[in-house]
Amino acid sequence: MFTGQRIRALLYYLSVSTFIIGLPLILTFALGLKFNQKTFKLTPTGLISIRTQPEGASIYLDGKLLNDKTPATLHELIPGTYNLRLELEGRFIWLGQAQVFPRQVTLLGKIILFPLRPHIKQISKENLGAFWMDEERKTIYFILDGQSSIFRSDLEGLRPEKIAQFIPISPRPIKWKFSNDRQKILYFNQRQIGATLFNAQNPSADDSFVIDYHLGRINDVFWHSDNYHIIVVSNKNIAVLEASPASQVIELVALNSAESGAYYEPGQDTLYFNDWQRAEDGNTYNNLYRLDLNPKASIFQELKKLRANGKTQ
Amino acid sequence: MGKRSNSARFFEILPGATSWGIIILLILLAVFNPVACAICIIVFDFYWIIRSLYLTTLLVMAYHKLSQQKNKDWLNQCQGLNKDWRKFYHLVIFPVYQEGLAILKPSLQALADTNYPKENTIVVVAFEERNPQAKENSRILEENFKKLFRGYLSTFHPDGLPGEARTKGANATWAAKAAKEFILKEKIPLEDVIASCFDADTCVEKEYFGCLTYHFMTTADPHQASYQPMPVYNNNIWYAPSFARLVELSSSFCQLIESMRLEKFVTFSSHSMSFKTLVDIDYWPVDMVSDDSVVYWKAFLHYQGKYRVIPLYITVSMDVAYGDNFIKTISMQYKQKRRWAWGVENFPFLVNGFLKGSEIPFIVKIKRAYHLFEGHITWAVWAVIIILIAPLPVLFGGKIFQQMSIGYNFPHITGMLLNFSIVASLIWAALSWSILPARPKDVPWYKNIILVAEWVIVPFIIIIIGSTPAIDAQTRLMLAKYMEFYPTEKHRRGIISKNIDK
Numbered sequence: 001m002f003t004g005q006r007i008r009a010l011l012y013y014l015s016v017s018t019f020i021i022g023l024p025l026i027l028t029f030a031l032g033l034k035f036n037q038k039t040f041k042l043t044p045t046g047l048i049s050i051r052t053q054p055e056g057a058s059i060y061l062d063g064k065l066l067n068d069k070t071p072a073t074l075h076e077l078i079p080g081t082y083n084l085r086l087e088l089e090g091r092f093i094w095l096g097q098a099q100v101f102p103r104q105v106t107l108l109g110k111i112i113l114f115p116l117r118p119h120i121k122q123i124s125k126e127n128l129g130a131f132w133m134d135e136e137r138k139t140i141y142f143i144l145d146g147q148s149s150i151f152r153s154d155l156e157g158l159r160p161e162k163i164a165q166f167i168p169i170s171p172r173p174i175k176w177k178f179s180n181d182r183q184k185i186l187y188f189n190q191r192q193i194g195a196t197l198f199n200a201q202n203p204s205a206d207d208s209f210v211i212d213y214h215l216g217r218i219n220d221v222f223w224h225s226d227n228y229h230i231i232v233v234s235n236k237n238i239a240v241l242e243a244s245p246a247s248q249v250i251e252l253v254a255l256n257s258a259e260s261g262a263y264y265e266p267g268q269d270t271l272y273f274n275d276w277q278r279a280e281d282g283n284t285y286n287n288l289y290r291l292d293l294n295p296k297a298s299i300f301q302e303l304k305k306l307r308a309n310g311k312t313q
Numbered sequence: 314m315g316k317r318s319n320s321a322r323f324f325e326i327l328p329g330a331t332s333w334g335i336i337i338l339l340i341l342l343a344v345f346n347p348v349a350c351a352i353c354i355i356v357f358d359f360y361w362i363i364r365s366l367y368l369t370t371l372l373v374m375a376y377h378k379l380s381q382q383k384n385k386d387w388l389n390q391c392q393g394l395n396k397d398w399r400k401f402y403h404l405v406i407f408p409v410y411q412e413g414l415a416i417l418k419p420s421l422q423a424l425a426d427t428n429y430p431k432e433n434t435i436v437v438v439a440f441e442e443r444n445p446q447a448k449e450n451s452r453i454l455e456e457n458f459k460k461l462f463r464g465y466l467s468t469f470h471p472d473g474l475p476g477e478a479r480t481k482g483a484n485a486t487w488a489a490k491a492a493k494e495f496i497l498k499e500k501i502p503l504e505d506v507i508a509s510c511f512d513a514d515t516c517v518e519k520e521y522f523g524c525l526t527y528h529f530m531t532t533a534d535p536h537q538a539s540y541q542p543m544p545v546y547n548n549n550i551w552y553a554p555s556f557a558r559l560v561e562l563s564s565s566f567c568q569l570i571e572s573m574r575l576e577k578f579v580t581f582s583s584h585s586m587s588f589k590t591l592v593d594i595d596y597w598p599v600d601m602v603s604d605d606s607v608v609y610w611k612a613f614l615h616y617q618g619k620y621r622v623i624p625l626y627i628t629v630s631m632d633v634a635y636g637d638n639f640i641k642t643i644s645m646q647y648k649q650k651r652r653w654a655w656g657v658e659n660f661p662f663l664v665n666g667f668l669k670g671s672e673i674p675f676i677v678k679i680k681r682a683y684h685l686f687e688g689h690i691t692w693a694v695w696a697v698i699i700i701l702i703a704p705l706p707v708l709f710g711g712k713i714f715q716q717m718s719i720g721y722n723f724p725h726i727t728g729m730l731l732n733f734s735i736v737a738s739l740i741w742a743a744l745s746w747s748i749l750p751a752r753p754k755d756v757p758w759y760k761n762i763i764l765v766a767e768w769v770i771v772p773f774i775i776i777i778i779g780s781t782p783a784i785d786a787q788t789r790l791m792l793a794k795y796m797e798f799y800p801t802e803k804h805r806r807g808i809i810s811k812n813i814d815k
């Protein structure tokens with residue numbers, strides 16, 4: 001028992017000593033303090049935390065190679081500016097400066113080391129005319145130069161299949177837009193709107209049509225969520241028409257601005273656009289509007305001014 | 314419970330107020346000065362890790378001793394002392410509340426199976442009169458066991474005696490007084506009687522009384538010492554759910570650790586002592602719940618500090634407390650630990666004993682009071698600090714704190730420090746496996762694997778019953794909501810029996 005108690009006493013004093021010696025070391029480290037052996041004073045230091053993508057880059061601090069590789073935290077740095085150089089084989093070198101403040105951490109967490117030889121893979125095998133991505137369905141749509149067929153493939157360009165035939169318009173379309181159900185695509189230039197139905201089994205120009213738009217110069221076109229109506233924003237008006245060859249064009253809003261910006265929110269079937277109006281005081285004011293196109297609304301179209309200036313209505 | 318004096322109330326309030334003060338202070342610091350809070354937590358974590366490693370080393374040492382003395386022929390050792398060991402009588406008191414025969418019979422059978430002469434053994438089964446089953450149970454037990462021992466008494470403690478609370482100590486005291494009458498009638502000198510007060514589910518080993526007698530004979534001033542066996546919960550451990558098993562294993566380990574810290578060692582649960590001393594100190598307290606430890610402090614004060622606890626590296630086996638389902642098990646374990654934590658009532662008892670004037674050296678008073686106080690405060694705050702308060706500086710400190718060196722280093726340092734506790738956990742897991750009794754035949758082999766793997770749920774256990782029972786107990790004492798005895802169910806191989814909760 002005596003021996004056991006002696007060993008225990010020894011362990012006890014060892015534990016107490018470890019605590020007494022270890023605690024100041026841990027606390028000074030935690031607080032970012034460094035003991036200066038010359039002055040016998042504690043000097044405030046800072047630290048740099050480096051994260052890179054990919055990891056494993058060599059770190060040069062003021063030209064000196066450190067043992068650490070990224071991700072790394074450089075401790076006990078005297079406050080000041082440091083030159084950093086990060087090197088990883090096959091990647092562009094990252095050069096930068098980091099300002100270190102006392103008892104603070106400088107975070108360098110968004111460093112990407114780009115590859116010297118970017119990884120490029122040719123996906124299409126023929127002469128490409130245009131392409132569109134559908135990220136949700138991980139699909140690429142493309143047309144080949146000089147052809148009036150639309151093809152569909154996966155993101156690797158594999159298994160391409162012809163899904164539609166469209167009627168070309170001139171000049172070339174400004175934009176191509178999928179319907180929300182991904183069953184149709186429309187395309188337009190400033191005077192014409194074309195649309196075609198996807199039919200992978202039997203792609204045919206019979207599923208396509210082109211409408212000439214006479215009410216203005218087309219700025220943008222949107223699909224309604226019913227995938228049947230098309231909303232047209234031109235330099236003179238906002239109109240709606242059906243996606244059919246003999247569609248009637250209905251002018252919903254007359255615009256003063258020839259270059260109205262427009263954004264369509266398909267979830268709510270709401271069109272946001274800006275336009276100017278002249279107020280009673282003779283001044284013109286540019287406002288943001290919201291046009292409700294949800295068929296469930298009591299009135300199909302409801303125009304609301306979003307940014308009031310008190311002068312116009 | 315009589316009316317407390319102001320000083321008694323002060324020392325009742327002090328532990329709870331200190332624990333709550335520490336917790337509230339740290340939370341306020343986390344909100345208003347996260348750096349200061351982080352420093353406090355780092356200091357505490359570091360202290361806790363060193364303490365854990367130190368205590369785990371003590372556990373290994375104690376376990377080594379237990380293994381060394383496991384199969385010792387203690388009675389033979391007694392014979393080798395060239396003293397008359399046969400003059401010593403063993404008085405064994407089993408305070409019973411609602412325990413049924415399924416619990417009591419194995420305990421008494423274990424007594425009958427010991428190798429100490431039965432003509433030197435006196436057994437008292439101390440029933441509570443308010444238990445309607447008491448008479449019938451006593452009759453059946455007497456039929457089975459009365460003839461086996463020198464003396465066998467069944468006592469029935471009346472309810473509501475003046476000055477008493479419904480505690481185990483009151484029942485044990487009633488039984489001890491009856492035993493004294495029997496012993497005097499038998500003309501046995503009181504100083505030759507060694508009393509053991511066992512929980513009703515306590516099963517002793519064959520060599521227990523030989524070991525106890527040997528230590529009694531070889532200890533200087535044997536009447537000024539209590540003798541503490543190592544409690545294990547092996548009776549039903551293979552059948553208990555992981556949660557309950559781990560808690561009880563941890564309790565056994567804590568007791569093993571305490572056995573190495575003699576200057577702090579206090580009686581716990583089933584224990585033994587000189588019957589003469591027990592009579593001299595007027596038996597167990599009759600109005601306090603933690604009678605097992607208070608009886609030590611009574612003797613400590615009576616002998617002016619010259620009283621100690623001698624560890625016996627022999628096990629006594631008890632039941633793991635668990636319920637029919639998980640929630641009930643947690644509830645039972647929580648209540649059991651809260652009752653153990655109610656041992657905080659020892660602090661005002663001891664300090665008031667010191668203040669009443671004693672010849673105990675001042676430094677000893679300070680040390681013993683501090684050990685008691687520190688132990689209970691640490692119990693109440695450690696899990697709260699490590700699990701609940703540690704994330705607060707980062708939470709309340711926001712970006713400013715995170716951009717500071719300490720804010721950046723804080724999670725790394727605390728994480729690294731706490732990783733050391735995994736080392737301790739692994740050692741505890743290994744020891745837990747080796748301390749188990751042989752696997753019963755009806756228990757599948759893979760339970761061996763579960764028994765080691767289940768230690769991964771320790772953090773979950775810590776959250777539930779790490780500190781909260783101690784905070785609960787201290788708060789009750791602080792608010793003068795005094796606890797009383799209550800029973801908890803215990804299971805043994807599918808049999809449910811009401812049992813006192815320790």
